[in-house]
Amino acid sequence: MSLINVHSVWKSYEDKTVLEDLNFNISEGEFVTIVGASGCGKTTFLRMILGEESPSRGSIEIDGTPLVAEPGRDRGVVFQRYSVFPHLTVLQNVMLGLELAHSRLLCRSFGRKRKDHIRQSREMLDRVGLLSVADQYPDALSGGMQQRLALSQTLIIAPRIVLLDEPFGALDPGIRSDMHKLVSELHQDLGLTIVMVTHDISEGFLLGTRVMVFDKLRLDPHEPDLYGAGITYDIPLTRGARGVPASPSTASVPQHMEGNT
Amino acid sequence: MRVINRQPRQGISTITAAIPLVLLMIVYMIFSEARLAENPDDKLLPGVGTMVDAVQRMAFEPNKRTGDYLLWADTQASLSRLGIGMSISALIGLCIGVLNGVIPWFSAFWSPSVRIISMIPPMAILPILFILFGLGELSKYVLIIVGTAPFIMRDMEQRVRELPREQIIKAQTLDATSWQLIVRVVLPQVMPRLLDSVRLSLGSAWLFLIAAEAIASTEGLGYRIFLVRRYLSMDVILPYVIWITLLALIIDFSLRRVNAVCFPWFGANR
Ligand SMILES: Nc1ncnc2c1ncn2[C@@H]1O[C@H](COP(=O)(O)OP(=O)(O)O)[C@@H](O)[C@H]1O
Numbered sequence: 209m210s211l212i213n214v215h216s217v218w219k220s221y222e223d224k225t226v227l228e229d230l231n232f233n234i235s236e237g238e239f240v241t242i243v244g245a246s247g248c249g250k251t252t253f254l255r256m257i258l259g260e261e262s263p264s265r266g267s268i269e270i271d272g273t274p275l276v277a278e279p280g281r282d283r284g285v286v287f288q289r290y291s292v293f294p295h296l297t298v299l300q301n302v303m304l305g306l307e308l309a310h311s312r313l314l315c316r317s318f319g320r321k322r323k324d325h326i327r328q329s330r331e332m333l334d335r336v337g338l339l340s341v342a343d344q345y346p347d348a349l350s351g352g353m354q355q356r357l358a359l360s361q362t363l364i365i366a367p368r369i370v371l372l373d374e375p376f377g378a379l380d381p382g383i384r385s386d387m388h389k390l391v392s393e394l395h396q397d398l399g400l401t402i403v404m405v406t407h408d409i410s411e412g413f414l415l416g417t418r419v420m421v422f423d424k425l426r427l428d429p430h431e432p433d434l435y436g437a438g439i440t441y442d443i444p445l446t447r448g449a450r451g452v453p454a455s456p457s458t459a460s461v462p463q464h465m466e467g468n469t
Numbered sequence: 470m471r472v473i474n475r476q477p478r479q480g481i482s483t484i485t486a487a488i489p490l491v492l493l494m495i496v497y498m499i500f501s502e503a504r505l506a507e508n509p510d511d512k513l514l515p516g517v518g519t520m521v522d523a524v525q526r527m528a529f530e531p532n533k534r535t536g537d538y539l540l541w542a543d544t545q546a547s548l549s550r551l552g553i554g555m556s557i558s559a560l561i562g563l564c565i566g567v568l569n570g571v572i573p574w575f576s577a578f579w580s581p582s583v584r585i586i587s588m589i590p591p592m593a594i595l596p597i598l599f600i601l602f603g604l605g606e607l608s609k610y611v612l613i614i615v616g617t618a619p620f621i622m623r624d625m626e627q628r629v630r631e632l633p634r635e636q637i638i639k640a641q642t643l644d645a646t647s648w649q650l651i652v653r654v655v656l657p658q659v660m661p662r663l664l665d666s667v668r669l670s671l672g673s674a675w676l677f678l679i680a681a682e683a684i685a686s687t688e689g690l691g692y693r694i695f696l697v698r699r700y701l702s703m704d705v706i707l708p709y710v711i712w713i714t715l716l717a718l719i720i721d722f723s724l725r726r727v728n729a730v731c732f733p734w735f736g737a738n739r
C-alpha cells in the first residue's frame with residue numbers, strides 16, 4: 209500500500225489558484241523530487257503534506273488515514289534556512305527530539321537515559337560528519353554543516369516521511385555535491401521515504417527515484433493567476449546500486465526542460 | 470575624503486568619549502568660579518570643594534538626627550524599590566508577552582488590552598495608586614510596574630513572533646507539545662531579549678521611582694533631592710544626580726554582561 213495518497217487536491221488563496229487537481233501516490237522508500245519554476249507552488253504542496261496548510265479541495269492521506277492539519281512526528285522537515293535552533297549546541301539540537309519524546313513535562317532527560325540519548329545523538333552526528341563540532345552553536349557552522357545538522361536532528365526520531373524544501377539551495381556547488389552524496393546514502397541505508405523540492409532540475413534527476421514536474425497545464429494569457437499548476441511529468445527512474453542512475457534516463461526528459469535550471 | 474568615511478583610530482575612543490565630559494566640567498568650573506568671585510555665598514553653582522564636603526557629610530558621617538549614613542540609606546531604599554518593581558514587571562511582561570506571542574486564543578483576548586493599557590500615561594494614575602495602595606512602598610512598586618510592564622509585554626510578544634516560522638514548525642515535527650515548545654524553544658530564546666527589554670525600560674523606571682519618592686516618601690534618592698531643593702542645596706543635588714547616573718550605568722553594564730555570559734549564542738543573532 210502506498211504511504212502518501214493525494215486525491216484531487218486543489219489549493220487556492222483568495223485571488224489565485226496555486227495548485228490544481230493533484231492525483232498521485234507515493235510508496236514507502238521512494239525518493240520523490242519535485243521540480244518546477246519558482247512560484248509554481250512546490251513549497252505550498254510540501255506545506256500541505258506537512259500539515260501547515262490544508263487543501264482547498266481534495267484530501268491527503270498518510271497510511272490510509274486523513275492528514276491532521278498540524279505538523280507531527282511522522283513527517284520530518286528541513287527547510288532552506290532556520291531549521292536548527294540557534295540557542296542549542298549541535299549535540300543539544302540533535303538530542304532535542306529524543307528528550308521531547310522522553311519527558312513531556314520537564315522536556316529534558318536525566319541520568320542513565322540522558323547518557324543513552326547523548327550516545328545515540330553522537331552516533332548520528334558521527335554519521336553526518338559533525339562529531340567534531342558537537343559542542344558548538346549553529347552560528348559557528350557553515351551553511352552546509354547547518355543543513356547536515358538539520359537533517360540529523362530530523363532523522364534521529366525516525367520519521368516516516370522526510371520533507372526537504374530546497375535544502376541545498378543556499379549552498380556552494382562543492383558543498384552541495386557532498387550533501388547529495390550524504391542524502392543518497394541516508395536514503396539507501398535507512399530506507400527513508402523522501403519528498404524533496406528543488407528548482408534545480410539536474411539535482412532532481414541526480415537524487416530522485418522519481419521526478420515530478422509541476423507546471424501550469426493551461427494558461428489564460430489575460431489572467432495568469434486563473435489556473436494553478438499541476439503535474440506535467442511524473443518520471444520514474446531506475447537505479448543501480450548506490451543511487452547511480454542505471455540507464456541514462458535523460459532520454460525521457462522533455463526537451464524544453466533541459467537547461468531550465 | 471568624505472567625512473562619513475573617516476574613522477577614528479582604534480584605541481582613541483576612550484579619549485574622544487572623555488573630551489565632552491571634561492569640557493562640561495571645565496565650563497562648569499569657570500562659571501562657578503565667576504559667580505563665587507562675585508558672591509562667596511552663592512548657592513547656584515557650588516565649587517568642587519563645597520560638593521566634596523557635602524558628599525563627605527552625606528556619605529561618610531552619620532546623620533545627627535537619625536544616625537544613618539544618608540547617601541547609603543537613600544541608595545538602598547531606591548535600589549530595592551527599583552529592583553523589586555522591575556523584577557515583578559519583567560516576570561509579568563515575560564509571561565503575558567510569551568503567551569500572547571505563542572497562543573492565538575490568549576492573544577485574541579489580551580493583546581488589544583495590553584495595547585490600550587500601554588497608552589495610559591502612568592504619572593496620570595499616580596494619585597489613584599496613592600489612594601488605592603497608600604503612601605507606602607506598595608504604591609511605588611505598582612507605579613514602576615504599571616509604567617514598564619506593558620512595554621515589556623508588547624516587546625516580548627513581538628520578539629516571540631519574530632522567531633522564524635520554520636523553527637516553530639520544526640519543533641512540532643519533533644513532536645513538541647505547546648508546553649514543550651514554550652519551554653525548550655521560545656523561553657530560552659526570549660530570555661536575552663527580556664534582559665534587553667528591561668535595560669531599555671530602566672530609564673523610565675528611574676523616572677517613575679524618583680517621581681513617586683518626590684511626592685510621598687521618607688527616604689530614597691529622589692526624596693532627598695526634592696527635600697534639599699527647599700534649601701537650594703545644589704552641593705547635595707549635583708552629587709546625587711551624578712551618583713544616580715553612575716548607578717544607572719552600572720546596572721546597564723551588568724545586564725549586558727549577564728547577557729553575554731549566559732547567552733553566548735545570542736550576540737551573533739542581533
Ligand atoms: N499564504 C499565502 N497567501 C497567498 N498566496 C500565497 C501564500 N503562500 C503562497 N502563495 C502564493 O502561492 C504561489 C506558490 O508559492 P510557493 O509554493 O512558495 O512557490 P515555490 O515554492 O514553487 O517557489 C506563489 O505565487 C505565492 O505568491
Ligand SMILES: [Mg+2]
Binds near residue numbers: 250251252374
Ligand atoms: Mg519554495
